[in-house]
Amino acid sequence: MTPAFLYALVGIVxxxxxxxxxxxxxxLLRKILAINILGSGVFLVMVALAARTGDAVPDAVPHAMVITGIVVAVSATALALALMLRVDAETGQAVLPEDREE
Amino acid sequence: MRKIKLKILEKKPSLFTRLTLGILMFLLAASLAYAVWSLPTQALGLSAEVAKNVEMSGVSNPVTAVLLNYRSYDTLLELGVLLLALFGVWSLGGVSANKSSFVNPILDFLSRFLVPVFILFSGYLLWVGGFAPGGAFQAGAVLAAAGVLLFLNDWQLERKYSGFSLRFVLVLGLVLFVAIGFGFVFLDRVFLEYPPQLAGGLILLIEAAATLSIGISLAALFLGRDPSVKSDSKIDTGVHK
Amino acid sequence: MLIDSPHWISIIILLPILGAVASFLWRQHIVKIALTTATGTVISVGILSWQVISNGVQCYELGAWNAPLGIELYVDGLSVLMLLVTAVVGFAISIYASAYFEGNKSKHFWPLWLFLWSGLNALFVSSDIFNLFVTLEIIGLSAVALVALSGGAKAITAAMRYLLVSLLGSMLYLMGVALLYHSYGTVDMVLLSLRTEMNPAMWLIMGLMTVGLLLKTALFPLHFWLPAAHSSAPVPVSALLSALVVKASFYILWRLWIVVFPLDNDAQVGLGFILGVLGSLAIVWGGVKALQQTRLKLLIAYSTVMQIGYLFLAFPLASIMGWKAALYFILAHAIAKTAMFMVAGNILIHKGHDRIADLYSTVQHLPLTIVAFSLSGISLMGLPPSGGFVAKWLLLEAAIVSGQWWWGIVLLVGGLLTGAYVFKVLGYAFIQENSTNEPRPIGISKRMEWTALSMALFAIVLGFIAPFVLGIMDIGSPFTKGSL
Known part of the structure; x- marks a missing residue:
């Protein structure tokens, strides 16, 4: 097994x-963290498999895509955290209504 | 600052739920692993094309060449996504920040020392991105870290800069990107096409503006509200009264 | 010549972005800037469409790099119609919103909405599956922020749920993109369509991408987030979400299904059957739930759950006529639903509530609005001569031609359910009562009544211009394999 595949498997996990x-x-904070872990997994798969070029330089295109993906993920996380604070302020709990436990 | 209760009433889900979901996730992981496993062990992807055209791109770092030339359209839209997140966060109005005025002396001392270093390092990353790992996003992230340190020390943007000036800097990267990208359309080129001999300089210019916008945007996202708006505690309904 | 310029395809994306930025910078002129941008965008889309209609498909290599290294934009008949319906709905909503929002809300609405518009235009012309991911995120984040604009616990929690669902959908899609790239070395749809082949990994890719996009499209049973988000958003936003945003992810799924996934006709029919069944369940479930609602906006939101179901009836048919029917459903629903949400907004402002049981005397105070509701209802029911009728007719014909007549029964049931909830609302609206214990109704802006009515009329007109619209659908034959 090459390192590329090993990293990709970690990404899948x-x-x-x-x-x-x-x-x-x-x-909600856990959910937001979970989505970030999930996203990191996708990015890791993307980047790891770009190293299957043998001795040549790894493929740069997936690297660039991952940078784009990370910026998108950061933006979405920022919005999610701000929303979570508002949910907490409005309802007193940082959970979705269907998960509320009185 | 309002504290978010982390240990809320979260009852542990039943063993059955955890087990079922665990098995499902295992199956998903196993099939994904199989899919990855079935890929050829050697694949060049687009690395040959990237290398072949890198001289035309104006930079020698292949990742920067992809980000700011071959697939610069993605990067442009992604600057938009960052700005959009900021619009979204500001539209939420933020949660009233009643921070304690206590400033940690160690933090204060260290950040006086670190903030200039961060700014310098950010400039370095921006410059080095043309030929080695680095670039606008990395530089922007470091710049944002300087901003976060400042905010942790209760630093506030001067009022006269927190309105139009701040907004202008936030959009600068995107606007300059569009302007340069579209500028050459008037010289018989297509959108986002740069003359090869000018590409290096133009990319550095775009990246410099983008670094500034990205850094300030990320720091502003950390702050979580429009600094030009005084109090956000009241929720304005603003819909047709 | 300016009008023959090949660059309009980039202008339809850049103009709304610049408008969003300008409306963010110069807040004191925000409405002027926004309406100018909206007008400019409509004109640009018009010019691009005219070019495509008269000269055929257009391709644009961004940065002069062709695929697979660069990103290519591609416009065919399907793209043109999606762009046009976005322009029509977008313009109407811009006019409506200029009367609806004030002050602080207006300041936040316009930059977000113009960004959303840009994202939609960018999505409908992209032929690069990674670029589509970025446009999906632009659409998703702006839509979430727009839902939260209402403020209040309901809207904020609905926006939160919507964001989580939307992100999950994007990530599943992106995993598919990653695997496709590493299997075939490109993210360009055209090249992928030449390279993809059926193997176990491909099944997984199809599964991940389809589920991710179905989450965003809210097909039953993945619709759970939609009613709360669409009903608690401000009215212009509800209209945007129902009319356009759910269609964006559907559009990507559609292109993948026809072009990228290596499905032959039998496989399309077989797998499409599952989607068809889910679509039928969406129609019945959405219809029944809509009928049970006591609030007008929730009723309309459940009606969207139902209408999304119709789109998926085309999948098991897997014929050009079936796909055309689905596209007609998209167009007809977008226009009619926009009108209907505008009606709900007018009633909400006029009466201060949207309880269906207390809609009495609305017809006396807001006659134009009630006419608009009836006309858009006709289109949703699929009665002649509306756009909805053409869509149902095409679908019925396609079902019979392919020997799958049973989908016709679903259409009939859907029509009856729609009729029931439309008449339920109208029934209450026509009750005359001189109640004194209610606060005086508030007069509403003429602009809001007339935009609602124009959209509703347009939903009917869509039935008369069918030959023209169907002709556009053939440009570049988007519904045949290997068309891009």
Whole structure:
């Protein structure tokens, strides 16, 4: 197994852990973290598999895509965190209404 | 600052739920692993094309060549996404920030020392991006870190700069990108096409403006509200009364 | 010549972005800037469409780099119609919103909305699956922020849920993009269509991307986030979300399904059957839930859940006529639903609430608005001579031609359910009562009544211009494999 595949497998594991957390946990901060883990998994798969070029320089296109993806993820996370603060301010709990436990 | 309760009532989901979901995730991971496994161990992707055209791109770092020349359209839109997130966060009005005025002396001392270093380093990353790992986003992130340090020390942007001037700097990267990208349309080129001999300089110019906008945007996202708006505690309905 | 210039395709994306930036910078002139931008965008889309209609498909290599290294924009008949419906709905909503929003809300609405418009235009002309991811994010983030604009616990929590769902959808899609790139070395749709082949990994890619996009499109049973988000948003935003935003992810799924995924006709029919069943369930479920609602905006939101179902009935048919029917559904629903949400907005402002049971005497105070509701209702029901009728007719014909008559029953049931909830609302609106214990109704801006009515009329007109619209659909034959 080449390192490229090993890293890609780690990415896949992160992706699944993220999805697990997103579905299972109720606190919004946890959900937001879970989505970020999930996203990191995708980015890792993308970047890792770009190193299958043998001795040549790794493929730069997925690297650039991941940078783009990271900026998008940061932006979305910022918006999500700001929304979470508002949810907490409006309802007293940082959870979605269907997950509220009185 | 309002504290978010982390340990809210989160009851542990039942063993059955966790197990079912765990098995499903395992199956997903296994099939993804299989898909990845079935890929050829050697694949050049687009690396040959990237290398072949790198002389035309104006930079020698292939990642920067992709980001600011071959696929610069993605980068342009992505600057838009960052700006958009800021619009969104500002539209939420922020949560009233009643921060304690206590300033940690160590933090204060260190940030006086670190902020100039960060700014310098940000400039370095921007410059080096043309031929080695680095570039506008990395530089912007470091610049933003300087901003975050300042905010942690209760630093405030002077009022006269927090209105139009701030907004102008926030959009500068995107606007300059569009202007340069579209400028050459009038010289019989297509959108985002640069003459090869000018590309290096133009890319540096775009990246410099983008670094500034990205850094300030990220720092502003950390602040979480429009600094020119005084109090956000009241929720304005603003819909047709 | 300016009008023959090949650059309009980039202008339709750049103009709204610059408008958003300008409206962010010069807040004191925000409405003027925004309406100028809206007009300019409509004109640019008009010119581009005219070029495509008279000269055929257009391709634009950004930065003069062709695929696979660069990103190419591509406009065919399908893109043109999506751009045009976005322009029509976008312009009407801009006019409506200029009367609806004031002060602080207006300051935030315009930059977000113009960005959303740009994202939609960019999405409909992109033929690069990674670039589509970026445009999806522009659309998703601006839509979420726009939902939250209402303020209040309901809208904020709905926006939060919407954001999480939208991000999950994007990430599933992006995983598919990553695997496609590393399997075939390109993210260009045209090149992918030549290279993709059926293997176990491809099944997984199709699954990830389809589920991700269905989440964003809100096909039953993944619609759970939609009613709250669409009903708690400010009215112009509700209209945008229902008319355009859910269609954006559908559009990508559509292109993938026809062009990128290596599905032959049998596979399309077989897999499409699953989507068709989900679509039928969406129609029945959405219709029944709509009928049960006591609030007008929620009723209209559930009606969107239902209308999304119709789009998926085309998948098992897998014929050009079926796809054309789906496109006609998109157009007809976008226009009619915009009108209907505007009606809800007028009523909401006029009465101060949108409780269906208390809509009495609305017809006396807001006759134009009620006419608009009826006309858009006719199109949603699919009665002649409306746009909705053409869509249903095409779908029925396609179903019979392919020997799958049973989808016709779904159409019939859908029509009846729609009729039931439209008449339920009208029934209450026509009750005359001189109640004294209610606050005096508020007069509303003429502009808001007339935009609602114009859109509703347009939903009917769409039935008369069918030959012209169907002709545009053939440009570049977007519904045949290997067309791009």
């Amino acid at each position: 992160l992706f699944s852990i993220g999805l697990y957390g997103l579905i299972l946990y109720k606190h």
